[in-house]
Amino acid sequence: MTNHWIDIQHSDCILIQGSNAAENHPISFKWVMRAKERGAKLIHVDPRFTRTSSKADFYAPLRSGTDIAFLGGMIKYIIDNNKIFHDYVVNYTNAPFLVDGKFGFKDGLFTGYDADKRGYDKSTWTYQKDAGGIILRDETLKNPRCVYQMLKAHYARYDLKKVSSITGTPEKDLKTVYEMFSSTGTKDRAGTIMYALGQTHHTVGVQNIRALAIVQLLLGNIGVCGGGVNALRGEPNVQGSTDHALLYHYLPGYLAAPRTSQQTLESYIKKITPSTTEAKSVNWQSNYGKYAVSLLKSWYGDAATKDNEFGYAWVPKADDGKDYSVMTLFDVMYAGKIKGMTVFGQNPACSIPNSNKVRAAFAKLDWMVHLNIFDNETASFWKGPGMDPAKVKTEVFLLPASASVEKAGSQTNSGRWIQWRYEATKAPGDCIYAGEAIIRIQNKLKELYKKEGGTFPEPILNMTSDGLAEKGGYDAEKVAKLINGYFLADVEIGGKQYKKGDCVPSFALLQADGTTSSGNWICAGSFAQDGKNLMQRRGKADPTGLGLYPEWSFAWPVNRRVLYNRASCDPTGKPYNPKRAVLEWKDGKWVGDVPDGAPPPLAAEGGKLPFIMKPDGVSSLFGPGLGDGPFPEHYEPLESPLARNLMSAQQNNPAILLYNSDKDMVASADARFPIVMTTYSSTEHWCTGAFTRWQTWLTEAMPQAYVEMSEELAKEKGIKNGDKVRVESARGKLECVAMVTPRFRPFLVNGKTLHQVGMPYNYGWRFPADNGDSANLLTPTVGDANAMTPEYKAFMVNVVKV
């Protein structure tokens, strides 16, 4: 979230698109309702009428997989009707930048496409520059090559009629949503967008979010109180687990993972620290070298020295441009190339697309180590449907873990608040912390490598384990301090003394010379210099009166509660909306929230641009960083009801990765599978139900898998509410109960009636008996071109009565 949960109450118009917040983030809805009590309008855009829709002032249906068409139409509406927040767009976005003369877009493809590589050469996705390398701009926004005019030209095709024929949303509904939300493009009004997996689970997932961001930037809604693009994250600590890089492509703190072309620390740091010619840009990423060295110091301690590049050689290097994410991982595993796997606190046998492929892949492993609080379909895959245990060679370890209330440690919510929790009791039996399990494995490996030697033992022997443990056992607070970082020598910075062993109170103090450590720079400051744990704070002071609660827990970065908050003020530092001033430049300093960068506002002496994490200092309407285009473009899902994309000759996102195993069948515009399907969750279950299906209080309310369908489709198919039906895709099938409901309505797409159904992904064969199985038996192995988020939300099926 750019903002935080409590901030939703300040919004004047809330657009929920791709989320069912009322059911899946129920307590967040407290703040939506509070905004409504103030007079705010709530809009819900979703394929299904949910409890969120029932509280909305306006509900608009849309066919799954067509958000960019919907939002492209909104961008066109905002520009055509001059609803933009002009001052904000000119000063704080790249709208005035002149785009390179060779850049272009034709019939669904941007310049530089290479069909063999299924990717783009992005050399034309740049700006015109003068001899000194300064980007040329036109602040009147009239030049046809300026980003604003290019944006206008790109979305000229997204008229109401075209958008409606793609999305199935009636034209008058589109217009109503566009009018309502674009009313927030003024100084005194703020609009927020709340989204969840409904936006990300597509082959255009990242571009969906980009489209949301473009809308919000045009309306000046980023950085302001009651605004933002707010991801409602679905797991308790998915913010934190991402921050700490349980992902192949990052190291902690969003530092890119080293690739093979970066053979030295110097070349790596060069790669991750962008330069800028913009004098007014802070370009905070230029500090990333300090954060990388401080990370290596936290990992390898004294073994990391200047002479050995702080142990950079010990960090694994992934091949340039190669994907190692989960669907590729299972594709490689299915091909028999992965031998051993550790799976902690996850149930991929039900959560990863194309479950038949995933479950077959497990049987190719020599061994699997699984850690959890309950058994699940992953741990017990060898006795699942269609498996003959006698033929499954895999050795499986099922390790019992402590539950959340049995653990001390921190967890980061969607608003980036890192909250501490305490151990309420000792875990039962032989259950231990996952952290303790890791230390035991790590120490045993160290012992073996010390005793026996082995291949490249240095990273194993030098990786800290002392830093994680106290008296031989895992100690969460000690790890948290290591993550925060220490001064490793007595130093003086800016006239202030810091002693060796002090906690680093801010990442601004981290160094690239090995005198500081920090396991994750964004968390630096979660401890005060004297070692006080700020994540434990429970202070309720609210100096701004806006519910920022700066003394409750700790929010990364540096306890900032609203990201990009300097963009809430005009170039002189005056808040655009003084009634809800998250920040203000007063008597030579910033007052309010922790400012997003200390320098003065743009127009003041020494003033800087507000988007400090962007090399150019402004936000990006034109976004050349992504792999599939600088502007979001509508493409059909991999499996679509349409044989031809109505927007261009490109049927699917041209930059997606395709898999070709014998389990990866695809059936698009195929008469055998004429119904669009989507998947979702319920209030009573969490993810694959791996915790919640073992709890009687919850299974009593939501006992078994079901497929929701419209009354019209049910009539066509001769299905009654409660009938047993079979749902089938090109990859798999399952039986479940039919839920016939007016919550789904047929769509009119390209002049034809189209049905959509939906299923919760909360079930699996293991427990309770006869509750059904995973909806992911049906989903395709395909993902977003940038982030590889699977396309769970739009694919094709058929439903028949059993």
Place this chain on the structure above:
Amino acid sequence: MRRRQFLKMSCVLGAGVALCGLGVDLVPIEAWADEIKKIDRLKSARQTMSVCCYCSVGCGLICATDEKTGKIINIEGDPEHPVSEGSLCAKGAGIFQTTEANEHRLTKVLYRAPNSDKWEEKSWDWAIDRIARLMKEERDKSFITKNAAGQVVNRVETLAHMGSSNLDNEECWSITAWARSLGLVYIDHQARV
């Protein structure tokens, strides 16, 4: 409830027991008595602050731990929490069923041998020895120092790790560090799915 009220209630229950032989259904009364006992136990329970383990709103919890048994006897919303203000959804309100009160909790290390059709109970020491041995064997055998282009890569492609965004920050960080020390590149978790 004060002690006197509780005693009064106990007398009512005593009379109830006498009625039992007359075919009066006492289950609701007994359940009520259990609730009363629980309230009394709550007064002396140790309170611990926690955070909900489901979605990422991060609602505050108060866990009550019985002083005598050391076990959690109640979990409820924290009214002081500025986001949740004491509210919890159905899952959060039922979090008690993730504790050992749930008979389905795993409490032993389980092992399934190749081609076996059953779990066997094992000790942690046995499991750690075996897991570390398997990891070392595979890593030593398949470690790649240089790729085909001759670039140093120092990685292993036959081992993989998944999970988890249900673990605490400190655990996630420890796992990230450990996985890199082995040389893993196949690392992923729920954030992508």
